[in-house]
Amino acid sequence: MRDTLHRFFRAARGAGVRISPAESIDAMRAVAEVGPSDRGILRDALLLTLAKSGDEKAALAACFDTFFTHPDFEAPPGANDDETGEGGSETEAAAGTASAQASTELGSLAQMLLAQDRAAIAAALSNASNAAGLTDIRVFTQRGLFASRVLEQLGIAQLRDDIDALTIRNPADAERLATALGSLRETVSEMVAQALLLYGREEKEALRNEILRNAPMARLEQRQIAQMRVLIRQIARRLRERFSKPRKRQRRGHLDVRRTIRRNAAWGGVPFMTAWKRRHRDKPKIVAICDVSGSVAQVSDFFLLLIHSLHEVVSDVRSFAFSGNLIEVSEVLEKNKPEEAMKQIMSSVGYGSSDYGRSFVDFEKGFMSAITAQTTVIVLGDARSNNLDPRADILRRIGERSKRLVWLNPEGRMGWGFGDSEMPRYATFCNVVRQCATAQQLERAVADIVATYQ
Amino acid sequence: MAENTSSASIEAVERSLASAGYIASRQIATAVYLAEKIEKPILVEGPAGVGKTELAKAIAASRGLEMIRMQCYEGLDEAKALYEWKYAKQLLYTQILKDKLGEVLGGADTLDKALEQLHDFGDVFFSKEFVEPRPLLRALEQPMGCVLLIDEIDKSDAEFESLLLEILSDFQVTIPELGTVVAIVPPTVILTSNGERDLGDALKRRCLHLHIGFPEPKLEERIVETRVPGVSATLRKQLVGFVNQVRTLDLKKLPSVSETIDWAKVLVLLGASELGHEMVKDTLNVLLKYEGDIEATLPQVSGFVAKSGRQGVFG
Numbered sequence: 001m002r003d004t005l006h007r008f009f010r011a012a013r014g015a016g017v018r019i020s021p022a023e024s025i026d027a028m029r030a031v032a033e034v035g036p037s038d039r040g041i042l043r044d045a046l047l048l049t050l051a052k053s054g055d056e057k058a059a060l061a062a063c064f065d066t067f068f069t070h071p072d073f074e075a076p077p078g079a080n081d082d083e084t085g086e087g088g089s090e091t092e093a094a095a096g097t098a099s100a101q102a103s104t105e106l107g108s109l110a111q112m113l114l115a116q117d118r119a120a121i122a123a124a125l126s127n128a129s130n131a132a133g134l135t136d137i138r139v140f141t142q143r144g145l146f147a148s149r150v151l152e153q154l155g156i157a158q159l160r161d162d163i164d165a166l167t168i169r170n171p172a173d174a175e176r177l178a179t180a181l182g183s184l185r186e187t188v189s190e191m192v193a194q195a196l197l198l199y200g201r202e203e204k205e206a207l208r209n210e211i212l213r214n215a216p217m218a219r220l221e222q223r224q225i226a227q228m229r230v231l232i233r234q235i236a237r238r239l240r241e242r243f244s245k246p247r248k249r250q251r252r253g254h255l256d257v258r259r260t261i262r263r264n265a266a267w268g269g270v271p272f273m274t275a276w277k278r279r280h281r282d283k284p285k286i287v288a289i290c291d292v293s294g295s296v297a298q299v300s301d302f303f304l305l306l307i308h309s310l311h312e313v314v315s316d317v318r319s320f321a322f323s324g325n326l327i328e329v330s331e332v333l334e335k336n337k338p339e340e341a342m343k344q345i346m347s348s349v350g351y352g353s354s355d356y357g358r359s360f361v362d363f364e365k366g367f368m369s370a371i372t373a374q375t376t377v378i379v380l381g382d383a384r385s386n387n388l389d390p391r392a393d394i395l396r397r398i399g400e401r402s403k404r405l406v407w408l409n410p411e412g413r414m415g416w417g418f419g420d421s422e423m424p425r426y427a428t429f430c431n432v433v434r435q436c437a438t439a440q441q442l443e444r445a446v447a448d449i450v451a452t453y454q
Numbered sequence: 455m456a457e458n459t460s461s462a463s464i465e466a467v468e469r470s471l472a473s474a475g476y477i478a479s480r481q482i483a484t485a486v487y488l489a490e491k492i493e494k495p496i497l498v499e500g501p502a503g504v505g506k507t508e509l510a511k512a513i514a515a516s517r518g519l520e521m522i523r524m525q526c527y528e529g530l531d532e533a534k535a536l537y538e539w540k541y542a543k544q545l546l547y548t549q550i551l552k553d554k555l556g557e558v559l560g561g562a563d564t565l566d567k568a569l570e571q572l573h574d575f576g577d578v579f580f581s582k583e584f585v586e587p588r589p590l591l592r593a594l595e596q597p598m599g600c601v602l603l604i605d606e607i608d609k610s611d612a613e614f615e616s617l618l619l620e621i622l623s624d625f626q627v628t629i630p631e632l633g634t635v636v637a638i639v640p641p642t643v644i645l646t647s648n649g650e651r652d653l654g655d656a657l658k659r660r661c662l663h664l665h666i667g668f669p670e671p672k673l674e675e676r677i678v679e680t681r682v683p684g685v686s687a688t689l690r691k692q693l694v695g696f697v698n699q700v701r702t703l704d705l706k707k708l709p710s711v712s713e714t715i716d717w718a719k720v721l722v723l724l725g726a727s728e729l730g731h732e733m734v735k736d737t738l739n740v741l742l743k744y745e746g747d748i749e750a751t752l753p754q755v756s757g758f759v760a761k762s763g764r765q766g767v768f769g
Binding site for chain 2: 022041273
């Protein structure tokens with residue numbers, strides 16, 4: 001049972017449930033307490049001890065169902081107990097003696113198949129998969145390899161010999177064995193596929209995320225966009241955990257006289273308990289100005305998604321989108337789901353050719369008051385203004401008014417200043433200019449911005 | 455077989471909770487059973503009003519233990535949750551000591567000798583007598599054990615969470631001046647959270663995590679049956695059916711079990727034996743707590759009542 005549970009923990013980790021050693025010990029104790037006989041109770045017990053949020057509960061429940069379903073044969077979860085090998089060989093031996101008189105020269109696998117001893121086959125299958133190290137399967141290309149390893153462990157060579165021998169002596173049995181072999185192969189390949197689903201997932205997702213993190217956001221395929229959104233949410237969660245720590249810090253040495261007197265009133269003002277002054281740190285205030293013209297729209301989309309998922313960390317975000325002209329989009333983003341919001345924004349300002357000059361004029365006219373001395377202004381765009389007046393003077397004023405002005409450019413540094421790129425001219429007024437083409441760069445950029453407020 | 459007794463004892467937990475007026479689903483009963491067996495706190499999450507706090511009360515009642523409740527709020531600290539020194543008493547003590555100082559130090563002619571005698575005298579200033587136990591410490595000191603309810607832990611600060619860790623994992627607290635206080639009998643600890651903020655992983659790791667959602671209609675009917683005995687079977691079916699339909703709407707605050715119970719009580723007071731349109735419309739404010747929600751539900755009332763009536767006939 002313990003082996004089974006260990007394999008289950010690995011599968012659960014693969015399904016995205018974080019299980020610490022302490023939690024696995026708890027789960028072991030809980031299972032020892034309730035026993036494996038009642039599947040429902042076992043499931044409840046594992047859910048209680050391992051999953052610590054709603055999402056994890058759902059993932060773990062699904063994992064439980066896949067894990068404890070065996071392809072082809074039905075066996076109660078408890079039947080797996082005899083994985084230690086001892087129980088398995090016992091049943092094998094029993095099956096062997098039963099049919100030993102009938103056909104002494106046949107291998108044990110052939111005897112089991114002929115006798116249709118499901119329990120023995122099941123035991124042999126799980127023994128073979130353990131011996132073949134099926135839990136080490138990682139990627140789908142290993143399926144064939146592991147299937148043949150399992151079959152080998154089952155004694156397929158012996159079975160083939162048996163079939164060859166029987167075709168002459170007993171064609172009927174040989175045919176039965178041949179069909180049995182076919183279904184055995186199917187069972188094994190199902191078993192391998194299931195194992196891949198359970199144990200290969202972690203690796204696969206890690207690999208996929210790694211590729212995704214370093215892929216240029218502007219050129220993603222359609223199916224990757226949904227995955228990228230998930231990744232951006234993970235990044236947002238990580239940033240939240242990192243930066244939403246308490247914002248009050250005691251300033252030792254500065255007595256808060258009023259609070260001290262009030263707190264000690266009960267003891268005639270004798271100051272037993274001192275109260276110290278606290279300093280509140282500001283939460284970041286962010287004004288985001290995003291280019292949503294064709295070339296950078298996708299990056300802006302992810303950037304806005306990230307910024308607006310940082311509620312606990314960032315107190316105030318105002319977002320503006322522009323291509324030919326500029327509008328405020330904070331409310332659209334707050335009220336709608338990200339996909340719909342982006343559609344709305346695109347239909348109102350998107351897909352034009354970008355005019356940085358006019359958009360900055362729009363911003364100065366309408367929203368300059370949004371910038372205070374605590375605000376970080378983030379401009380996201382490729383600074384390609386189609387040879388129109390860049391109005392860098394407005395950017396200078398924005399920079400002077402704000403705490404920091406950060407420019408994120410999805411283009412590589414090589415392209416800055418070439419063609420119609422105004423980046424060098426804008427860069428002089430920015431505190432920070434950095435490239436922001438991949439999810440990783442985006443995460444670092446946002447983390448740095450938030451960290452300046454800590 | 456250990457397994458058979460375990461499912462039997464889970465049923466026993468269910469029954470004993472029922473005797474305290476709490477109808478538990480099997481998942482809840484399993485959690486309570488496991489919490490007792492492997493001595494782990496239970497962290498209960500779920501929407502408001504599904505009986506998270508009630509569960510703790512029911513456990514206390516069914517086991518005949520005292521329940522110690524600690525309501526969390528922002529700014530809750532050690533002095534209010536764990537222990538505090540009785541400052542006034544300490545002050546008095548020092549004054550008495552001052553008077554008696556002559557007797558204590560009697561015969562000491564040099565300063566060194568006086569100090570030595572003072573050391574021998576023993577330090578009672580920071581001793582058990584001057585500790586004012588707050589809920590957490592009190593829970594550890596109960597000779598019979600108790601049920602400790604830490605309510606709405608999500609409302610407290612993150613620092614307070616770390617304060618709880620020692621108690622939750624080892625059932626002990628460390629008071630710097632006195633040493634470590636270990637629980638006489640480990641209390642059954644229930645923490646509740648409405649999910650206002652995400653709790654730390656360290657805290658979650660130390661607890662069994664139980665999510666209580668809205669109950670199945672069958673279970674909810676049984677809950678109403680135990681809590682409001684005066685409701686007729688048809689009305690019970692109808693009103694639970696109605697509430698379940700309201701829960702499918704997109705509302706600001708979905709009606710919970712506590713609202714269902716309140717509503718059932720109101721309907722009994724009004725002498726209703728069946729659900730009628732007018733009566734529902736008049737009493738909807740018991741079920742829904744926001745003006746907008748009531749407005750959104752009103753046009754649907756007739757349909758819902760008709761549907762729940764049908765369910766009453768066929769189901």
